Structure formats: C-alpha cells, structure tokens
Amino acid sequence: MSTSLTAADLEFLRRPLHGFLTAAAGPLPPQPRPVWFEVTDDGTIQLFTAPDALKVRRLRDDPRASIVVAAPTGEREHWVSVAGRTTVETDGAGDLCARLGARYWDLDDPARAQELAGMLDEDWLRIVLHPEAVRRFEG
Structure with a gap:
C-alpha cells in the first residue's frame, strides 16, 4: 500500500474505464456506484455529479470515499483502488463533464x-x- 499514485497507476487510470465509487455511510453497508472519472496530474481523482445526488449528501456528512478501477474482461487482472477524503467543489464540473463525455463517448455519433x-x-x-x-x- 502507498499514499500516492505511481506512473503506471496514472497510465492505467487515464484509460476510459469505469470506476466504482463508494462513499462512507456510517453504519450502512457501502453502496458502490459506477462513475466516469479523471485522474489529474497532481494525483487526485475527480468526477462530476448532480447537486442532489445521495453521494453528495453522504460526502458532506463524512468525506471519506474510495474508488476501484479494474481492467475489462479479456485483459489480465489489473486494478487500482484509491481511498481518501473528498472535497465537493462548485467550480469546474461543466468542463470536467465535457472532457469525460469526449473520453467515454464517440461524439461523432449525433445522439451522443x-x-x-x-x-x-x-x-x-x-x-x-x-x-x-x-x-x-x-497479474
């Protein structure tokens, strides 16, 4: 275990893979949700969400969370898990949404x-x- 991402972790996390985010929920069992995410050059992980999302309420009560990202079926087993404290920011979410949309979807498709x-x-x-x-x- 370490406290920072390695160069190999950053390379892996820059792939368009889904992450599974879990917010601390006190006595409740964790409820992971698939999310689009971006790893930044400084090693933080960021995602966007609706202001009224349950995860926002949970993170405001307890800022601890984790994300697990795994290679898809057909590849050798490879995963990275990151746990830590979160901040909920009001700036930059629209730009992040645009970047992640281009990362995860083929925007040449008019419907997308x-x-x-x-x-x-x-x-x-x-x-x-x-x-x-x-x-x-x-592996």
Missing part, C-alpha cells in the same frame, strides 16, 4: 453529442478524491 450537449446545460458539482491509501494489483 446531443446527449452531452443536454448534460452541459445542467448544473453539476465536482467531487475530488485526495488519495490517502492506494492499493493495486497487476
């Missing part, structure tokens, strides 16, 4: 481009996960 344009008209928050514990496996 239209869907992303509609998303960009909505209000979003940006969640930033600051790594405190990083675990990994590459």
Whole structure:
C-alpha cells in the first residue's frame, strides 16, 4: 500500500474505464456506484455529479470515499483502488463533464453529442478524491 499514485497507476487510470465509487455511510453497508472519472496530474481523482445526488449528501456528512478501477474482461487482472477524503467543489464540473463525455463517448455519433450537449446545460458539482491509501494489483 502507498499514499500516492505511481506512473503506471496514472497510465492505467487515464484509460476510459469505469470506476466504482463508494462513499462512507456510517453504519450502512457501502453502496458502490459506477462513475466516469479523471485522474489529474497532481494525483487526485475527480468526477462530476448532480447537486442532489445521495453521494453528495453522504460526502458532506463524512468525506471519506474510495474508488476501484479494474481492467475489462479479456485483459489480465489489473486494478487500482484509491481511498481518501473528498472535497465537493462548485467550480469546474461543466468542463470536467465535457472532457469525460469526449473520453467515454464517440461524439461523432449525433445522439451522443446531443446527449452531452443536454448534460452541459445542467448544473453539476465536482467531487475530488485526495488519495490517502492506494492499493493495486497487476497479474
């Protein structure tokens, strides 16, 4: 275990893979959700979400969260898990949404481009996960 992402972790996390985010929920069992995410050059993980999302309420009560990202079926087992404290930011979420839409969708598809344009008209928050514990496996 380490407290920061390695160059190999960053390379892996820059692939368009889904992450599974879990917010601390006190006595409740964790409820992971698939999310689009971006790893930044400074090693934080960020994602966007609706202001009224349950994860926002949970993170405001308890900022601890984790994300697990795994290679898809057909590849050798490879995963990275990042746990730490989060911040909920009001700036930059729209730009992040646009970048992630281009990363995860083929925007040459008019339906996807239209869907992303509609998303960009909505209000979003940006969640930033600051790594405190990083675990990994590459088989």
